[in-house]
Amino acid sequence: MATVQSLAKRFDDTIYNYMAAIEKSLTPSREMDEEMVRKAVFLVRHDGVQILSFNEERLLLEAIVKDAHTVKVVLNFDKMNAVCACPQPDMCRHRLAVIFSLYQKVGSLSEWVAAWRAQPSSQLKMMAEKRSPEQWTQIIKSVWRDPIPDYTTRNYFYFEQMFEGRLKNALSFVPLEREWKVFYRTYAHLISLMEVWDTFIAGTEEVHHSFFKTWFEDELHALRDLLEQLRVQHRTFEADAFLDHLRKLVRAFIETKNGSFSQRFTVYRLFWTTLFISNKLRSSEATALAKPDHRIAAFFAILSGDGVVVQKIAPGETADWVQLAIQAETEQHQQALTAILMAIKPHVKTFLFEGLYTQYRHQYVRILSRLFSQIDLSEADWEDLFKQFGHYGLPAYSTYLIEKQLYKQWAELHHLHNSPLYFVEECGLKNVQDAAPDFVLPLYHRFAMDFLEERNRPGYKQAVRIWKKMKAACKKSGQLEFWNAYMTEVRTQNKRLRALQEEIEKGHLL
Structure with missing residues (x-):
């Protein structure tokens, strides 16, 4: 193969055409183009390009570029294209580096780069025009x-x-x-x-x-x-x-x-x-708007205070209608809020369990509970709504039962779902104990027994803490005789647990 110098001089017109195509396709104001040229120049100046061979018949030049990994590049002088083994489909720093290494044999690469960077960008040309959208x-x-x-x-x-x-x-x-x-x-x-x-x-x-x-x-x-x-x-x-x-x-x-x-x-x-x-x-x-979606029509009706009529909605649209309900609440548009929520109600379960990630379900149950509490719903409607909420709706359902003074149902609900102590406290345990202490006694018993099963002193201390609350509930409901009999039975059944007996005595439970 002839020397690279002689090859470059022989095909200098081809090399200049390559450079003209590069100048036309790359813009110095674009960060990606500027970085590509800069890296290609770095590879050339640090001897990162090695010309391997030139096929005289097919006018193919093969080279390798020593980048992070060695990459093979092929220039086709006949078709004026370049192929690189790297995954980048169009121009890349490896193709540029091979072309630059040839160009510096017939011209000044530094001058070309300086001239290329000095050219005004198309954006700057547009900025010179009168400001307009x-x-x-x-x-x-x-x-x-x-x-x-x-x-x-x-x-x-x-x-x-x-x-x-x-x-x-x-x-x-x-x-x-x-x-x-x-x-x-x-x-x-x-x-x-x-x-x-x-x-x-x-x-x-x-x-x-x-x-x-x-x-x-x-x-x-x-x-x-x-x-x-x-x-x-x-x-x-x-x-x-x-x-x-x-x-x-x-x-x-x-x-x-x-x-x-x-x-x-x-x-x-x-x-x-x-x-x-x-x-x-x-x-x-x-x-x-040309033929606006019914959600857009409802949106502008809410903003303008006009009446909103909601036809049957598709389950996949529920998320948008929930946001429109929130908008109606913000605008204090009661008619729109009622119409939207009644249309949403059949799709609440699908929305919560198929349309939302798990971490957002509690948040949206609280939002829906707040929205529905502002319209008139029958008890049957509320029951249906809470069923759709599933276990995510326990706090909202608990609040509803307390407001309706359905304390027995409140206690049964948390027994059914085996609610832990912290959750029951969040759901209004204190309110129920103040209003109907009888109904919280079985819950306190279950919590105390759970800690008793741990069979260690910290667990016994927690059980005693719960028994103190249970004693207060018995005292308020006039069931101290039951309390004394209950604690006597607990001590009898666990008489071999000396640490428990000591904690009970320290707690003055009898």
């Missing part, structure tokens, strides 16, 4: 022009790194004027969310689904903070066009049909409850 949209979308790698849907950590990097690039063009900073950041977050949406939705179906959902909640918090700042910020007449464009973006976002309406609806509600709060704007939006 369309300009901002183009700048932010240009950051997202490269396809998002498929592997980010399967690995949240790659997704997070990719999103944060591109969002950071978009935010680097934030205007200098203070009054426009929050506006631009809102655009950047919303458009970036829209650009990454399909990848996010696909990620929620993969192994890291919980991480993707947590990321979405964090993005909602960031958007909410920006919208709250924007709402109270002084705005000029020039800002009206930016607000109008923002409304159009949000409307286009909710009208997209791709099976992720629930998550889109969350973002849509955030904008219309935080930033767009004018009755005129809301009325205009409600009529501007």
Whole structure:
């Protein structure tokens, strides 16, 4: 094979064409491109490229690049393409390094890199134009022009790194004027969310689904903070066009049909409850939507105070209707709250046990209990509701039984579910003991026997603590004779447990 120097001079036009293609495809303002060029130059200057062979007939040049792992690269001078063994599908630092190593035989690599970095970016060219919503949209979308790698849907950590990097690039063009900073950041977050949406939705179906959902909640918090700042910020007449464009973006976002309406609806509600709060704007939006979903129609009816009619809802829509019920509670719209909750009621069990992660079920049972307590329900309706809650509804059901003075049923409920002491105390044990001490005696007996089974002094001390409460309940209900007989029997049956006998005497239980 001829020397690399002679080969480069012979095919100098081909090498210049490679460099022109690189200059056209890579942009110095993009962090990924800048890093790729920088690493490729590093590999060349540290002798990381070795040319292996050149096939004269097929015009194929083979080389290896000594990176973290040695990688093979093939340049096809005839077809003007490059193939690398690394997993990156398009241009990579290994391909660049081989082309750069050839270029430095016919030109100055340092001068090329300096000229490439000095060229104005397309975003900066757009920034020189008059400020407009369309300009901002183009700048932010240009950051997202490269396809998002498929592997980010399967690995949240790659997704997070990719999103944060591109969002950071978009935010680097934030205007200098203070009054426009929050506006631009809102655009950047919303458009970036829209650009990454399909990848996010696909990620929620993969192994890291919980991480993707947590990321979405964090993005909602960031958007909410920006919208709250924007709402109270002084705005000029020039800002009206930016607000109008923002409304159009949000409307286009909710009208997209791709099976992720629930998550889109969350973002849509955030904008219309935080930033767009004018009755005129809301009325205009409600009529501007083409064939709006019945959840959107109910949402605007709640905000405007109009009557809400809820037809039969699908089980998968329950989460959205729960949020609308919370909105009706906030707006003090009693008719809407009643209509929505009665439509939700048949689907509560499905919502809790199929639509929610375990850690959220207690929280939503408390929310649903609070909402349903604000409307008129029959005892049969309450019974049905608590059955749907399952064991997650025990605190709410206990509160309901205490309010109805159904103390016997309260005690039977906790016997049935074998509730531990701390949980029974949380569910109103003290209230029941004050009102109907007879019904708590069997519970206290079970708790004391559980500690007795531990067969150690700490367990005996806990049993004595419970017996003291049981004694107080017997005294209040006038059953001291029963108490004395009970404790005598306990001591008789456990007369060989000297530590227990000592603790009973210390506790003055008789």
